[in-house]
Amino acid sequence: MSATYYAPQGGHPGQEQLLTDRAIFTEAYAVIPKGTMRDIVTSFLPFWDKTRLWVIARPLSGFAETFSQYIMEVAPGGGSDQPEADPAAQAVLFVVEGTATLTVDGEEHHLDEGGYAYLPPRAEWTLHNTTDEMLRFHWIRKAYEAVPGLDQPDIIIANEKEIAPTVMPDTDGKWATTRFVDPADLRHDMHVTIVTFEPGGVIPFLETHVMEHGLYVLEGKAAYRLNNDWVEVEAGDFMWLRAFCPQACYAGGPGKFRYLLYKDVNRHVGLRPMFGPRP
Template structure:
């Protein structure tokens, strides 16, 4: 089945609309529903032309600790020849609409819908929209944690449509994960995967673990158990879950429920909140 992805378009609700929505912000989790992603909350970045973005996660006390996540919207002819200002930042790009011309060390790659790129820190890259339609993609950034004796990961270009999902054992194929990086590759300190649930599939226990999560719903709808609450989510919503936030879900249908998942992995836990020098 060909993948489809929800992407925000902005705009504004009418004056006749109710003020209420499904936004939730707690110490353990947050839900940023698609209805909040309007024109008035967009941001702009230095050295990006004809581009705006929605910031849906950033390192912040009481919120995301390890990563930032943007939904980028690049108009015709827009993009950047100086996209990243932080030399320690690694990036994952995932295209949900349109086509990106990604150049890495002078070599151009085309990322169509479902296109994925992992860019290690210090990568010389540019990105532009050479098509007539708007380009929309997720940009997930994390400061890379180097380890003596372990190499930095290589650039990786892929498309989810070319990858066979890994099926969760004992689920009859109803729960699967599309992995762009081998989980045993210790060079990587973050994973960005796509999780798919067929209608009726469940996470049948409250996962409670050290990984911080960012989940953007690409398709469908479900009910998520977050901490002590049941929360309805649908395509276009974003969830942030802090480490050890209990989590489970039920995909009620009628179609597939799919989300783009960030998590931090493969590193020792720091033993000091503010390491001494």
Template sequence: MTNRYYSPTGGHPPQDQLLTDRAVFTESYAVLPKGTMRDITTSFLPFWDATRLWVIARPLSGFAETFSHYLMEVSAGGGSDRPETDPAAEAVLFVTEGTASLSIGGEAHALEAGSYAYLPPNTDWRLHATGDAPCRFHWIRKAYAGVDGLPRPDAFVTHERDATVVEMPGTDGAWATTRFVAPDDLRHDMHVNIVTFQPGGVIPFLETHVMEHGLYVLEGKAVYRLNRDWVEVEAGDYMWLRAFCPQACYAGGPGPFRYLLYKDVNRHMALPRSL
């Protein structure tokens, strides 16, 4: 099976288009439809050449607070020899289109659509687009929460086709998760997985849990329950959920519904200190 990964390409709607879209930002969740990924909403970063990006999540007080999520577009010949300026930041890269060369500690890795890289904090890494077309990829960043007695995770590069697919028990494969990190590897304080629902697959209860979520729809469409609302989502849309926001899902088809999922895991809850 060949997986398809949606990537935004920017542009602008015509002046005769009505303002009818599905973007919403509530007290417990946000939905950024693919139509919001326009030229006017791009950003730029220091030390990145021929590169633009969409920032689709960032820490906000009182909302989701642990991570940032970028959609990167690196034009042919572009890239960076100093991509990360925060030595405390760990990262996951997931390529959706094009090719790139990723150097980690001087070792080169060829990336293509479906490639996945984990980069621990304070890692010497560089990335440059290869080929004639832009390289588009997700870049998810988090300040690593170290634990005394636990070593930091190692950097690694893999591909979705080589990752472990775990079916949810009792679903006959209708709901499955592609895992790039073992759940019991407590060195990791975040997971970035791919969740796949076959047509008709459901989350048949309202999940309510402490993890924050970022969900980028890679393929297909579904109806997603967020807090009190059912929202329609499709490839290219992004959902951002704060902790304890109830969620459920119905994938109506006609093809698979797949999303890239971020969540924070494996750490004690930070407690406030009295003054």
């Protein structure tokens, strides 16, 4: 299976360009379109050489609660021997352009386009771009919620091109999900999957559920229902959906519509007072 994934290139629009774009930020959802991912909004991280990134989600009042998501851009010769500063953070890496040399617990792996890595908390890992081409990948981070009696998950190294998608029942193959983690493995408290809609495929009802979502469009375009609104999205756009935000989708074509999906799973809802201590 051949796959193409959109990756931002940066740059700046010309002064003659209109200001109008599709960026939306609401209490229920946000759309960060690809046109906003310019040089001026990049960030940098300690101990990462020849690297910049776009932060497209982070824990923030009124925004993402459970995760952060970066689009990393590593120039040839760049990378890090100290990539993660938080020992409680688990990570998913997904390569959209180039090749990453990832070393985990002393074992070296080469992640090409479509490459996936799950890195549990406290994993010893480094990442470098040892090629002559730019490397771009998604880095999704979440503080791991340990459960007494459950071990933490194992390291997973995979490539989506080698995984058969799971077709949703009663969809004639028009809606499928590529899963990197067994849904029955309750050690995991987050899933990162790839959702694929063939032209004409739909989410045929307004999904309304407790899971928070981050959706990065890898390929194609679609009309997406977010709360009360229909929005058009295309490759390179990012959507954040808070818990219980109604959602649906219509993929009109002409090609496949595919996105990288984050969601929190498999844990009790935290119970804590919202306004000070309980009596």
